[in-house]
Amino acid sequence: MRVSQLWLDRQLTHAAYKTAQARVPVLLGRERKTVRTQIGIVGAGPAGLVLAHLLHLQGIESVVLETRSRKYIEERVRAGLLEQGTVDLLIETGVGERLQRECLTHHGIELRFNRRGHRIDFDDLAGGKTVTIYAQQEVIKDLVAARLAADLPIIFEATDVTVHGFDSAKPSIRFRAAGNPEELHCDFIAGCDGFHGICRPSIPAGVLTEFVREYPFGWLGILAKAPPSSEELVYNYSERGFALLTMRTREISRLYLQVPSDEDIEAWPDDRIWSELRLRTAADGDWKLSEGAIFQKNIASMRSYVVEPMQYGKMFLAGDAAHIVPPTGAKGLNLAVADVRIMSKAFAEFYKTGKTHLLERYSETCLRRVWKAQRFSWWMTSMLHRFDTDNAFDQRRQLAELDYVTSSRAASTTLAENYVGLPW
């Protein structure tokens, strides 16, 4: 359903929104059951929080609903690598101060195979763009702090969240806050509730088309009290499977191992993890894996997934709610930020001029970038992992691809420009 069809009976004026917004935090604290805002945002992950921040800067009001506690979302260990565009956006919008102080800027990555490392030099190949290591939960902390400092609403530990009326003129979100039923009336709903959220499944059957690719492996990720073994990230192709050496700070390493998709974490005591990492990252010369106490361990499954369109009526999906990439290449969080940047511009145009042009093109605009990131993530994953069906031909082909990518300037440039992030 097109946004413009739904928009004709818009009721509230800008002044009324302002008044409603001013009352939101107060109303939610009292017994009042209904609240009004402009954009109801479901989910306080990177997509939801960046969107709320960008909207605030444009003078557009929103309420963020999150099922988890503040502590939980601020400690959830996930991504760590930010594209140049993501970093620029956070800095330009005033939430990049700690990021600038604490981040690690990287000017290249290493691809390691046949016991030799090959550097992809971003300064040379990607027009001086860089990537940045700064953990996702730190981005979350900065955004939550900025929102609360501005006295803007985030409802943590919201339960029984359901979305309604997004195919009519009156969307709303029902939920319980501290056990009390509440209803948030809004002009639009932003579904930023991740892959397992409720927004996407609430869209009527037959509207969305899903595109899926499953992989027969996942990543076992650890955090260890060990200085990074190398200055830059190392993507390792080995006969035993893929391994990635990355980091969080100068004292903490983040390391990943390809494991079967149904693997039990109990099968991986610390000694086994280190011995497998040593084997998969082995290199000629005096390079040595830096080891230390493991203080976090988990296994993440891998899939490629896209839903089209990313909008239905007055509900707009962003980030993992609409698409998932396998982590190789680190595109997930960055795509979430790219989506909400486009969404915030579309809402801004609408509230400034009443035009729905950008809202109508939201899905199409996002999907162009999404599919390029899908292609890149699938390609990196396919080149670097061992597949169940691998045979000697496939291994030779993968090695030839790695050889080509690291020896052809054209191929290295392709990798570099995708890795640092395609232009917005």
Ligand code: FAD
């Ligand atoms: P989420 O982060 O999933 O946020 C959704 C939020 O919605 C959550 O807080 C959830 O609690 C909340 N929620 C869910 N249901 C409801 C509901 N019913 N009501 C209210 N709230 C709800 N990406 C990168 O760009 N770079 C990387 O280096 C990288 N590395 C990764 C490594 C691993 C091991 C993994 C697993 C992922 C990695 N990613 C990476 C992907 C990245 O973490 C995700 O793409 C990103 O978190 C997506 O953000 P999001 O806001 O769309 O979704």
Ligand code: DHB
């Ligand atoms: C990280 C994760 C990735 O998936 C990746 O490709 C690079 C870095 C990280 O967690 O640091």
